[in-house]
Amino acid sequence: DAKTTQPTSMDCAEGRAANLPCNHSTISGNEYVYWYRQIHSQGPQYIIHGLKNNETNEMASLIITEDRKSSTLILPHATLRDTAVYYCIVRVNTGNQFYFGTGTSLTVIP
Amino acid sequence: DVKVTQSSRYLVKRTGEKVFLECVQDMDHENMFWYRQDPGLGLRLIYFSYDVKMKEKGDIPEGYSVSREKKERFSLILESASTNQTSMYLCASSLEGWGYTFGSGTRLTVV
Numbered sequence: 001d002a003k004t005t006q007p008t009s010m011d012c013a014e015g016r017a018a019n020l021p022c023n024h025s026t027i028s029g030n031e032y033v034y035w036y037r038q039i040h041s042q043g044p045q046y047i048i049h050g051l052k053n054n055e056t057n058e059m060a061s062l063i064i065t066e067d068r069k070s071s072t073l074i075l076p077h078a079t080l081r082d083t084a085v086y087y088c089i090v091r092v093n094t095g096n097q098f099y100f101g102t103g104t105s106l107t108v109i110p
Numbered sequence: 111d112v113k114v115t116q117s118s119r120y121l122v123k124r125t126g127e128k129v130f131l132e133c134v135q136d137m138d139h140e141n142m143f144w145y146r147q148d149p150g151l152g153l154r155l156i157y158f159s160y161d162v163k164m165k166e167k168g169d170i171p172e173g174y175s176v177s178r179e180k181k182e183r184f185s186l187i188l189e190s191a192s193t194n195q196t197s198m199y200l201c202a203s204s205l206e207g208w209g210y211t212f213g214s215g216t217r218l219t220v221v
Contacts, residue, residue: 043212
């Protein structure tokens with residue numbers, strides 16, 4: 001599975017959009033982009049995933065560039081409860097193992 | 111919602127003890143996984159299983175074994191606990207081709 005690169009940490013003001021970038025320049029055509037987050041002392045939680053098209057659900061939006069070499073997770077109106085570590089993972093949808101890096105630590109500031 | 115339940119939230123064991131960490135999922139998922147999480151190292155895969163009675167080594171299997179006698183239960187075994195196995199242990203399950211559902215984790219301290 002392709003590797004990903006994320007910033008170590010980011011801050012965001014409460015109520016503003018949080019945009020979390022991820023680079024995956026070696027992604028192959030059949031690899032999906034997944035996002036998870038982990039709130040302190042809990043297990044990681046699935047947020048969203050996509051292949052080529054942009055995706056939106058009740059938690060977030062995922063924007064994937066046309067060349068698929070990078071993506072951005074958008075939390076449209078960040079709250080204090082969104083403070084967490086966010087993991088971007090690319091993975092073929094068979095084989096099943098997820099390899100987690102160290103992610104981006106997002107702090108939402110009041 | 112799928113539930114993945116880990117038997118203990120916190121556990122303290124002595125060096126040399128045999129330790130069992132239990133994980134149960136209630137949605138008939140084929141795949142189950144054990145990770146450990148340490149500061150600065152992220153999540154690392156220990157073992158996983160695609161079916162009953164089968165297991166595959168992950169990236170850091172040394173010092174661990176697993177058991178999957180029933181589809182819903184995946185046990186992680188520390189044969190002889192050591193202080194460097196002090197960590198947060200996370201269990202996850204999934205259907206083929208889908209994302210993971212994680213348990214809440216077991217924070218194990220080996221003294």
